[in-house]
Amino acid sequence: MVNYKKVLADRLSEAVRALFPGANCIKFKESDEGFYCDYDIPPLVPRTFEEIGKKMMASDIDCAFELHSYSGVYEDDNANNRVLQRIYVTAFPTVNELAEYKIFLKEASKRDHKILGSEMQIFSTANEIGQGLILWHPKGAMIRYLLESFGQKAHILNGYQWVYTPHIGRAELWKTSGHLEYYKDTMYNPIVIDDEEYYLKPMNCPFHINIYNSRIHSYRDLPVKYAEYGTVYRYELSGTLNGLTRVRGFTQDDAHIFCTPEQVEKEVADALEFSLYMLRSFGLEKFQAYVSTRPGNKSIGDDKDWEMATEVLKKAVVAAGLDYRIDEGGGAFYGPKIDIKLFDSLNREWQCSTIQFDFNLPARFNVFYIGSDGRRHTPYMIHRALFGSLERFMALLIEHYKGDFPFWLAPVQFGIVPIRENHNEYAKQISGRLKEQGFRVEVNCEDVNMKNKIKNFQLEKVPYILVVGDREAENNTFAVRSRKDGDLGTMDLPALIEYLKPQIEQGIPRCII
Numbered sequence: 001m002v003n004y005k006k007v008l009a010d011r012l013s014e015a016v017r018a019l020f021p022g023a024n025c026i027k028f029k030e031s032d033e034g035f036y037c038d039y040d041i042p043p044l045v046p047r048t049f050e051e052i053g054k055k056m057m058a059s060d061i062d063c064a065f066e067l068h069s070y071s072g073v074y075e076d077d078n079a080n081n082r083v084l085q086r087i088y089v090t091a092f093p094t095v096n097e098l099a100e101y102k103i104f105l106k107e108a109s110k111r112d113h114k115i116l117g118s119e120m121q122i123f124s125t126a127n128e129i130g131q132g133l134i135l136w137h138p139k140g141a142m143i144r145y146l147l148e149s150f151g152q153k154a155h156i157l158n159g160y161q162w163v164y165t166p167h168i169g170r171a172e173l174w175k176t177s178g179h180l181e182y183y184k185d186t187m188y189n190p191i192v193i194d195d196e197e198y199y200l201k202p203m204n205c206p207f208h209i210n211i212y213n214s215r216i217h218s219y220r221d222l223p224v225k226y227a228e229y230g231t232v233y234r235y236e237l238s239g240t241l242n243g244l245t246r247v248r249g250f251t252q253d254d255a256h257i258f259c260t261p262e263q264v265e266k267e268v269a270d271a272l273e274f275s276l277y278m279l280r281s282f283g284l285e286k287f288q289a290y291v292s293t294r295p296g297n298k299s300i301g302d303d304k305d306w307e308m309a310t311e312v313l314k315k316a317v318v319a320a321g322l323d324y325r326i327d328e329g330g331g332a333f334y335g336p337k338i339d340i341k342l343f344d345s346l347n348r349e350w351q352c353s354t355i356q357f358d359f360n361l362p363a364r365f366n367v368f369y370i371g372s373d374g375r376r377h378t379p380y381m382i383h384r385a386l387f388g389s390l391e392r393f394m395a396l397l398i399e400h401y402k403g404d405f406p407f408w409l410a411p412v413q414f415g416i417v418p419i420r421e422n423h424n425e426y427a428k429q430i431s432g433r434l435k436e437q438g439f440r441v442e443v444n445c446e447d448v449n450m451k452n453k454i455k456n457f458q459l460e461k462v463p464y465i466l467v468v469g470d471r472e473a474e475n476n477t478f479a480v481r482s483r484k485d486g487d488l489g490t491m492d493l494p495a496l497i498e499y500l501k502p503q504i505e506q507g508i509p510r511c512i513i
C-alpha cells in the first residue's frame, strides 16, 4: 500500500517550492495524526502558510488532510544549529476520521491546562520571574497542598520516612555522583559561595544517599526508604517550555529505597503497587507499563545484576496485573527501569511513574550495610517517583478532570449564597460550622442577585452550592445544589456530611502495603 502521508509530504514540498524555489524537505516525521516536514526557508507568516495550503488543496490525493500549523525549530533540536520552518499536516485515510480527530482536538483544547489554569487562577508564569518558572496562585496552591498532603501521609503510612534536603550542593558532591560528568548540559551554571562552587540540584539522590551514609546500617535496618518532595532545576531549551508540562524548576515526589538482595523483589513489587494505588486515588485507571533493558554501549554493572533486576521488574509488573512492553536498550546507563504511562479521560498517554535500579551511585558514594556475616555489602538502590513531577501531574489532573476537581481536591468545596442581605449573618454561621469540620468554604455576601451569585460559583466549578433564605435560617438548614447531580433538596449539616462521606473518604490515604 502506498504511504499516503509520504505522498502528501511530496505534494507539500511541491507547494513549498512554488513559493520558495529550490526548497527541500530536510526532515519528515510521521505521527498517528499526520506528519511534519522541516524546510530551510525564510520564516513563514500566516499569508505564506495559507498560500501553501491552497496550492496543496489543488492536488488530488485519496485521503483527508489539513495544514495544521507551523513553527520555527532548531535543526536536530540544537540551539547552535540553523532555524528551520516546520509545517504540521493533519492527515487521515478518510474524511470521517479527520472529522473525528477535529472533534477530539476541540475537546482537548477545552481542557488545555494553560487556559483552565489561568481561568481558574491555578498558576501563571511571568516574564519578570523567568521562563519555565511557575507561580502557584492561591487556588492552585490549595490543590497542590491537598495533593502533597495526601501523598505525604500515604508515603508515611506505607513505610517511607520523610526527609527534606537543600536546593544546592557543592560541586564536589556532583563530581562524586557523576552528574558533572554525564549530566552537565542540563545543569545551571555554578553559584560561588566562599570561593567554592555550588550547583542547583538536578536530582535529589546524592542528598538521600548522604542521609543514609550518616550512620551505619545493619541488614536488620533494611529496607530504608526516604521520600521527599524534592524541587530540582534542569535546563530546558526555551522553545520547548510549555505550561506546567515542561518547566525549568519542578518538584518530584521522589524516593530512594536501599535494600538487601533478598528484599529487592518485594520492594519493587511494593513500589509498583503503591504507585498504582496513588494514581488510582486520582481517578486514573488505565495504564501501560514499559520495562527498559540494558543499553548497548556505555552501561555499567555486571550482566548478572542487570538480568536479575530486569526479571524482578517484569515479575512485579505481571503481579500488579499490568501488561508490559519491552523498551529494548531503553534503560539508563546505571540500571533497568519500569515506566508507567497512563491514559487520561481523552485517552491521551502521559508518562508519570518510574521505578529504576541504580548500579552506579552506591559504589560512587560507598554505600554499604553490615550483613549477617558481619561484613560490608552494597545494598540495592532503587529510585522511584510516582507522580513524576508535581507540576506535570497537576497539568494532567486539570486536563483529565477538565477543571472539575473531585470534592476532596476542590480548592473551594462549598459556595454559600444568601438569598437576601438579611440572610448574610446565617450564611456566615453555616460557613463557620463547615470550616470547623475542615471544609473549604466561600460565602458571597455581595449586593447582587442570587442568580448571579450562583452563576459565579458555577463558573468557578465549586462542587456544592448552598442557598440560604428565611425558611433555611428558621430550620437551621440549606438548599443544596450539586455541580454533578443538580438539586439535592434541603438538608441540615449532619445530613450533608453523611451524604458526602464517600467523597470525603476518597481523600483519606490508606495503608496498602
Ligand SMILES: [Zn+2]
Pocket (backbone or CB within 6 Å): 203, 204, 205, 256, 383, 384
Ligand atoms: Zn534518584
